[in-house]
Amino acid sequence: MDDAVYKHINIVGTSTQSVEGAIEGAVAKAAETVKNISWFEVVDIRGHIDNGKVTRYQVGVKLGFKLD
Structure with a gap:
């Protein structure tokens, strides 16, 4: 099994409809x-x-x- 390296970034999503919409839009972009x-x-x-x-x-x- 190979060792893996991960990274994380912080972004902000927005939506006029819902919290879920803001999350989904941020992930998609x-x-x-x-x-x-x-x-x-x-x-x-x-x-x-x-x-x-x-x-x-x-x-x-x-x-x-x-x-x-």
């Missing part, structure tokens, strides 16, 4: 340029409020991937 993404961890959740209504969800996501 990162996957366009980062290979071998294998896990995510939500580090923080926040959002924007306008006139007493939540208008945007912002989710800090840590992504882990195996280095070649």
Whole structure:
């Protein structure tokens, strides 16, 4: 069995619809340029409020991937 090396990055996804949408959008965008993404961890959740209504969800996501 070979030893592996992993790296992680922190990104922020946003969505006007949901926390899940913010996570999925962040992962999809990162996957366009980062290979071998294998896990995510939500580090923080926040959002924007306008006139007493939540208008945007912002989710800090840590992504882990195996280095070649």
